[in-house]
Amino acid sequence: MAQCVDIRRERVSASDRFLLDTNVALDVGSPLGPASPQRRPDYSAFIARAVSAGARLYVSMLSLCEMAHVLEREAYRAHHGQPPASQDELKRFRRESGVREAATARLSNAWQQLTSFAEVLEASVRPDDGTEIITLLRETHLDGYDPLLVLAARRAGIASVVTHDSDFASVRDIIVLTANRKMLL
Amino acid sequence: MTISLREQFGEFALSADQGRCLGEQVREALQGGEVSVLDFAGIRSVISAFLNPAIGELYGTFPADVVDDRVRVINASPVQEQSVELVRSNARRYYHDPEFRRAQDAALEELFSD
Numbered sequence: 408m409a410q411c412v413d414i415r416r417e418r419v420s421a422s423d424r425f426l427l428d429t430n431v432a433l434d435v436g437s438p439l440g441p442a443s444p445q446r447r448p449d450y451s452a453f454i455a456r457a458v459s460a461g462a463r464l465y466v467s468m469l470s471l472c473e474m475a476h477v478l479e480r481e482a483y484r485a486h487h488g489q490p491p492a493s494q495d496e497l498k499r500f501r502r503e504s505g506v507r508e509a510a511t512a513r514l515s516n517a518w519q520q521l522t523s524f525a526e527v528l529e530a531s532v533r534p535d536d537g538t539e540i541i542t543l544l545r546e547t548h549l550d551g552y553d554p555l556l557v558l559a560a561r562r563a564g565i566a567s568v569v570t571h572d573s574d575f576a577s578v579r580d581i582i583v584l585t586a587n588r589k590m591l592l
Numbered sequence: 593m594t595i596s597l598r599e600q601f602g603e604f605a606l607s608a609d610q611g612r613c614l615g616e617q618v619r620e621a622l623q624g625g626e627v628s629v630l631d632f633a634g635i636r637s638v639i640s641a642f643l644n645p646a647i648g649e650l651y652g653t654f655p656a657d658v659v660d661d662r663v664r665v666i667n668a669s670p671v672q673e674q675s676v677e678l679v680r681s682n683a684r685r686y687y688h689d690p691e692f693r694r695a696q697d698a699a700l701e702e703l704f705s706d
Contacts, residue, residue, distance in 0.1 A: 430703050430704065433703060434641065434700075434703070434704075435606070435639050435640065435641040436639055436640055436641075437640055438640045438643070438644060438648065438675075438678050438679045438682040438683070439682070439696050439699060439700055440686065440693075440696040440697050440699070440700045441644040441645070441648035441649050441651075441652070441679070441682070441683050441686055442649060442652055442686070442687075443696065443697045443700045443701075444697075445697060445700035445701050445703070445704050446608070446641075446644075446700065447704060448607070448608035448609065448641070450641075451606055451607040451608045451609075451639070451641035451642070452607045452608065452609055454606050454607070454641075455604065455606040455607035455609075455610065458604050458606060458637075459602070459604070477699070477703065480699065481695065481696065481699035484695040484698060484699055485691075485692050485695040485696065488691050488694075488695065490698075512674075512678075513678060516671065516674050516675055516678055517640070519671045520637070520638075520639045520640065520671070520675060521639075523636060523637035523638075523639075523671070524604060524606065524636075524637040524639075571704050571706055572706055573706045574706075587706060589706065
């Protein structure tokens with residue numbers, strides 16, 4: 408199991424390094440829901456503290472792709488008033504005039520915001536990573552893509568992941584910084 | 593009234609708390625009928641988490657044309673200008689289109705449903 412730490416209480420120093428998970432990247436880098444009770448100000452407060460302390464923050468290219476997926480689904484939902492009922496509906500939607508341009512403009516802006524204070528983590532995949540990915544999926548509750556994030560963090564020597572996703576609590580040898588109460592019980 | 597973000601927050605405008613602090617100053621100015629000029633000179637990084645409470649939430653209190661006209665941004669980089677415009681356009685719709693608002697709140701709920 409990961410060591411889970413309350414992000415509101417974490418003290419940060421200049422030698423610290425943190426990887427931001429996709430949910431946190433979207434929370435701080437997208438304009439979604441200005442008054443939504445779902446927004447999580449604790450993550451932006453932590454990022455401000457970390458940058459101020461001189462710590463290094465990272466985002467993964469994998470998050471860029473996940474953000475594209477989430478923003479496209481949100482655009483569909485905003486346009487149709489409900490989530491897509493099928494993958495076919497989503498595929499048709501992305502072919503409509505202007506949809507792709509608007510989605511990539513928002514994605515590009517969010518990514519530029521993130522990379523104005525965080526470094527991009529190399530997301531290299533090696534031929535023998537399959538075994539490790541399958542092992543991670545067997546031994547943890549991570550979803551299908553997140554083992555790549557864990558591997559990238561390990562390779563870069565980054566032990567701390569900032570996330571709201573409780574699946575990360577099941578990963579050994581990492582520190583999870585979170586505001587998710589489920590992980591802090 | 594001109595507000596230098598650099599003087600108030602340093603080179604990085606990153607947190608929702610900082611944004612809320614700026615939003616309160618702008619809100620008071622708007623209530624007095626003043627124009628607020630937000631000076632981005634020297635700002636290396638500004639993100640939506642900051643801009644939403646600083647500017648976006650004003651659209652929930654004041655008419656959109658008032659915020660558009662009386663909250664101005666100067667010395668922002670092209671990316672920062674785009675970030676401000678995305679926050680503005682999103683907030684305009686969020687506060688005036690209940691279906692859009694429900695969709696965004698639901699998207700965030702899905703993101704943090706854990």
